[in-house]
Amino acid sequence: MAHRGRPRGFDADAALKNAVEVFWRQGYEGASLSDLTAAMGINRTSMYAAFGNKEELFHRALALYAEEEMAYAREALAQPTAYAVIETFLRANAEALTRDDRPVGCLSVQGGLAAGGDNGHIARFLADSRLAGEQALAERLARAIEEGDLPPDTDPHALARYVMVVSEGNAVHAAAGVPREALLASVEIAMRAIPTRQLK
Amino acid sequence: MAHRGRPRGFDADAALKNAVEVFWRQGYEGASLSDLTAAMGINRTSMYAAFGNKEELFHRALALYAEEEMAYAREALAQPTAYAVIETFLRANAEALTRDDRPVGCLSVQGGLAAGGDNGHIARFLADSRLAGEQALAERLARAIEEGDLPPDTDPHALARYVMVVSEGNAVHAAAGVPREALLASVEIAMRAIPTRQLK
DNA sequence: CAGATTCAGTACCGAGCGGTACAGAAAAAG
DNA sequence: CTTTTTCTGTACCGCTCGGTACTGAATCTG
Numbered sequence: 514m515a516h517r518g519r520p521r522g523f524d525a526d527a528a529l530k531n532a533v534e535v536f537w538r539q540g541y542e543g544a545s546l547s548d549l550t551a552a553m554g555i556n557r558t559s560m561y562a563a564f565g566n567k568e569e570l571f572h573r574a575l576a577l578y579a580e581e582e583m584a585y586a587r588e589a590l591a592q593p594t595a596y597a598v599i600e601t602f603l604r605a606n607a608e609a610l611t612r613d614d615r616p617v618g619c620l621s622v623q624g625g626l627a628a629g630g631d632n633g634h635i636a637r638f639l640a641d642s643r644l645a646g647e648q649a650l651a652e653r654l655a656r657a658i659e660e661g662d663l664p665p666d667t668d669p670h671a672l673a674r675y676v677m678v679v680s681e682g683n684a685v686h687a688a689a690g691v692p693r694e695a696l697l698a699s700v701e702i703a704m705r706a707i708p709t710r711q712l713k
Numbered sequence: 714m715a716h717r718g719r720p721r722g723f724d725a726d727a728a729l730k731n732a733v734e735v736f737w738r739q740g741y742e743g744a745s746l747s748d749l750t751a752a753m754g755i756n757r758t759s760m761y762a763a764f765g766n767k768e769e770l771f772h773r774a775l776a777l778y779a780e781e782e783m784a785y786a787r788e789a790l791a792q793p794t795a796y797a798v799i800e801t802f803l804r805a806n807a808e809a810l811t812r813d814d815r816p817v818g819c820l821s822v823q824g825g826l827a828a829g830g831d832n833g834h835i836a837r838f839l840a841d842s843r844l845a846g847e848q849a850l851a852e853r854l855a856r857a858i859e860e861g862d863l864p865p866d867t868d869p870h871a872l873a874r875y876v877m878v879v880s881e882g883n884a885v886h887a888a889a890g891v892p893r894e895a896l897l898a899s900v901e902i903a904m905r906a907i908p909t910r911q912l913k
Numbered sequence: 914c915a916g917a918t919t920c921a922g923t924a925c926c927g928a929g930c931g932g933t934a935c936a937g938a939a940a941a942a943g
Numbered sequence: 944c945t946t947t948t949t950c951t952g953t954a955c956c957g958c959t960c961g962g963t964a965c966t967g968a969a970t971c972t973g
Contacts, residue, residue: 520950678899720970
């Protein structure tokens with residue numbers, strides 16, 4: 514199928530990347546179309562032609578965020594031991610929450626927590642996406658139990674949920690301006706709750 | 714000073730209590746004046762006469778929330794040992810986050826996380842109020858160190874921050890619909906990071 | 914009683930929202 | 944060249960927002 518007419522004059526991926534930052538800083542409801550299009554450097558009309566509407570733009574933005582800004586999570590899952598998986602994840606998470614070239618905090622956490630009215634499905638969508646990460650971690654921990662890397666009576670879902678609780682709590686702290694070193698100190702304490710193979 | 718004119722025809726405290734629930738469920742920006750006055754059972758005009766404006770109403774609502782819904786935190790601080798203080802706080806917190814006669818989650822956490830634009834000072838105000846609680850806990854833990862109740866090399870601020878991280882992470886989970894038992898399981902794991910006098 | 918204050922209710926303000934319509938220019942295919 | 948598609952830009956849609964003005968009735972003090 515051939516292409517007819519004037520081609521798109523902007524880089525949709527680059528524009529989406531800029532939209533991510535706006536949603537990250539201001540949340541779904543707090544980011545107005547004027548904010549978004551201004552940051553994306555394109556016109557209102559072009560945005561609707563390229564992405565459909567605000568909600569679809571948000572979905573695309575969250576997908577890009579998960580792919581680029583959460584890459585450390587997938588890398589952490591590849592660590593050889595459960596302890597290393599968790600420690601790598603939480604430390605990288607604390608650093609990602611406080612990168613000085615990015616908004617502080619986590620897009621998924623602060624993007625839709627307050628959306629309780631008409632946009633309740635946004636909050637549910639974000640919660641489900643976080644739950645998917647928690648599930649992936651639980652499966653990795655279940656494998657660790659099979660490998661004798663965690664005590665056999667460990668509940669992998671409960672442990673994964675605890676890790677995500679620390680991650681999200683740190684996200685709330687980061688959004689409040691707590692510095693990186695303080696987040697890492699919380700990670701260090703949190704790691705004391707993780708069983709190690711040696712202690713078994 | 715005497716009172717002249719028609720007296721107020723509604724219970725301001727009861728109306729404020731209803732406003733708390735709306736802010737709790739929908740956040741600061743998500744709660745419209747129509748939502749608020751409808752729940753409070755009073756007129757728009759009466760609200761402005763009694764509370765000033767939306768932001769002052771929110772301040773009053775948060776104060777009432779801290780006084781009534783966070784009473785368990787002050788009770789927890791009165792526990793005899795640091796371990797008991799933390800465990801009592803986190804368990805009561807998990808239950809408060811999932812009371813079926815109240816909105817799920819924490820007003821302070823979900824009330825203003827997404828407020829990044831004009832209402833940024835709301836988020837900062839909420840963060841400061843959470844920090845005050847963290848500071849109170851840190852002082853209680855410092856006393857515990859003096860009493861030999863925690864190892865002398867313990868950093869009370871870091872430990873208090875960790876406890877608040879767990880509390881806020883659980884608040885995020887609760888807002889996502891995670892049930893009480895799951896929150897309590899995270900508390901149980903989190904407690905493994907808390908030193909006890911016996912283990913010293 | 915008169916005067917003061919608050920009541921409930923409604924209509925309205927300017928502003929911003931998400932989204933659309935329409936303009937005229939630009940760049941591709943045939 | 945014509946046609947088609949997308950471009951940029953502006954104006955506008957209906958709606959909701961927080962907040963105000965005004966009305967007439969109600970209820971207090973003095």
